[in-house]
Amino acid sequence: MKRPQDILTAPRAELEALQLEGVKKTVIKCYENVPFYHDLYDEAGFDPYAVTTLEDLQKAPFTTKQDLRDNYPFNMFAVPMEDVREIHMSSGTTGIATVGGYTEHDLDIWGDCFARGVWYADGGPQDVMHVCYGYGLFTGGLGAHYGGVKAGCTTIPMSAGNTERQIRVMREMGSTILCCTPSYAMHLADTALSMGIDPKKEFKLRVGIHGAEAFSDNFRKDLEDKIGYKVLDVYGLTETMGPGVAIECMEQNGLHLAEDHFYAEVIDPKTGEVLPDGEWGELVLTTIDREATPVVRYRTRDITRILPGECACGRTHRRIDRLHGRTDDMLIIRGVNVFPSQIEDVMKTFDQISSWYQIELTRKGHLDVVTLKVEPNPDFDFDEVRAIELLQRDMQERLKSALSVGIRVRIVEPRSIPRSEGKAVRVVDLRGDDC
Amino acid sequence: MLEQVTVFLENEKGRLSALTRVLADAGVNMYALTIAETSDYGLVRIVCDKPAQAVDALRSADMRAIVTKVLAVAVPNRPGGLADLLDAFEELDLNIEYGYCFSVHGDEAVDVLKVSDAPRACVALADKGYRLVDTADLA
Numbered sequence A: 001m002k003r004p005q006d007i008l009t010a011p012r013a014e015l016e017a018l019q020l021e022g023v024k025k026t027v028i029k030c031y032e033n034v035p036f037y038h039d040l041y042d043e044a045g046f047d048p049y050a051v052t053t054l055e056d057l058q059k060a061p062f063t064t065k066q067d068l069r070d071n072y073p074f075n076m077f078a079v080p081m082e083d084v085r086e087i088h089m090s091s092g093t094t095g096i097a098t099v100g101g102y103t104e105h106d107l108d109i110w111g112d113c114f115a116r117g118v119w120y121a122d123g124g125p126q127d128v129m130h131v132c133y134g135y136g137l138f139t140g141g142l143g144a145h146y147g148g149v150k151a152g153c154t155t156i157p158m159s160a161g162n163t164e165r166q167i168r169v170m171r172e173m174g175s176t177i178l179c180c181t182p183s184y185a186m187h188l189a190d191t192a193l194s195m196g197i198d199p200k201k202e203f204k205l206r207v208g209i210h211g212a213e214a215f216s217d218n219f220r221k222d223l224e225d226k227i228g229y230k231v232l233d234v235y236g237l238t239e240t241m242g243p244g245v246a247i248e249c250m251e252q253n254g255l256h257l258a259e260d261h262f263y264a265e266v267i268d269p270k271t272g273e274v275l276p277d278g279e280w281g282e283l284v285l286t287t288i289d290r291e292a293t294p295v296v297r298y299r300t301r302d303i304t305r306i307l308p309g310e311c312a313c314g315r316t317h318r319r320i321d322r323l324h325g326r327t328d329d330m331l332i333i334r335g336v337n338v339f340p341s342q343i344e345d346v347m348k349t350f351d352q353i354s355s356w357y358q359i360e361l362t363r364k365g366h367l368d369v370v371t372l373k374v375e376p377n378p379d380f381d382f383d384e385v386r387a388i389e390l391l392q393r394d395m396q397e398r399l400k401s402a403l404s405v406g407i408r409v410r411i412v413e414p415r416s417i418p419r420s421e422g423k424a425v426r427v428v429d430l431r432g433d434d435c
Numbered sequence B: 001m002l003e004q005v006t007v008f009l010e011n012e013k014g015r016l017s018a019l020t021r022v023l024a025d026a027g028v029n030m031y032a033l034t035i036a037e038t039s040d041y042g043l044v045r046i047v048c049d050k051p052a053q054a055v056d057a058l059r060s061a062d063m064r065a066i067v068t069k070v071l072a073v074a075v076p077n078r079p080g081g082l083a084d085l086l087d088a089f090e091e092l093d094l095n096i097e098y099g100y101c102f103s104v105h106g107d108e109a110v111d112v113l114k115v116s117d118a119p120r121a122c123v124a125l126a127d128k129g130y131r132l133v134d135t136a137d138l139a
């Protein structure tokens, strides 16, 4: 019998054929049912009936978050409201929220996508899934819930809050899979410890599926050590579905995209050009079989890259790297896109310096000059000028090869990098308005 | 070996006086202070009576300070005192990273040197009759 997880190891050719069929249908469906897409394609001269390869999709204009906002609440819907079973909304921190609609089929594929996290962990009906993402308009709670139910887990809809009760339930009901934000997982572990409960001994947790927030590798390691389980990163957004668009497998080496439901491209956020695998850029998603609110080439503003090569787990769906911030953080230096996270990655490989930094942009004539200010760590043996010069030179070389742009490294005293609310002011642009 | 305090300071007005103020408030008495300067920063090297306390006080004031072991040799306070010592290093084929001199008592100077192979230098200098100085000797 065919199981839903069989698609995860389908041959690439089969997957791509499925993607092409889905993308073709989505583009036509959007054009015929959503006035926004009708106008957009007519204006851009894009023929939705002329898509014959996945590459043809590159001719289609992008959809932005603003487009979704402009069509609040239901103008992006491609089905009659009688077919819509559920509504979710993204938090409208900057004004109007964006709305996602789900038909019965959409809810089913959502559960299927999130259930993959459970399947990656060889989980199923023997597991107890503890969901303490918030239930409500936010997609975290119900997305994880549908995934738990789909995978056959005993699913406990705890929702957020009341940490002590969470801990009691987790212990008494023997939860094995924890779904929540990574910071809440850490809070749960710390609270348990302060209650005299050692999560490693008294919890049965073996896997955490954590997302909706970025977390570092060190944070993950701390969390895994405290709870004694394995943490899988999950990615998603209300605009295309919710959590489950991509989830890490037990290799913890990139998140497998649900490629049978989403077609992913990575673009240069400035030019809109599609980038080859391995290059960092903005993730762009097209839904393949979403009925209520399909999107074509939706710009997520999330920075990642497609990891080249196959995953050691044997699944054929391509992986995206763990998110590297938002396009809003991107710097353009001498025409090259630079993400602060790329600089952080290089910095992490030098123990002589702390993680605080500041990027200063100045202009000398017509040339951008970038200075990275970093602080020495307390145990860095800087007694000889040579040691500092060597550090500067090594860092400059490493940055140059990682970013393809020259950055001057300056070692500064700890107090000279200002902290605001515990976070460093990372970029100071002194180039003036003409850039 | 002598315990020297090395402080990383940016080349900015007021930093050196801030440093000396911190040490004064911590009751640290300095015997010598030198600065190795670059265009961006300076390394301030200090010989004092309480190196460990000095580093603690500077770190509490958010400065980067470390204790470095350096070779300190007593030489007669006369012309040629340092030249003779450096000849000895040349014979040993040892690299000197940096050095400076100060005088505590009238008839004797202390030459401070950061060398590539301190243990070998110690033995060789002692053989040649040089007296090595540590923090306790300076009090």
Ligand SMILES: [Zn+2]
Binding pocket: A249, A250, A251, A256, A311, A312, A313, A314, A315
């Ligand atoms: Zn995998």
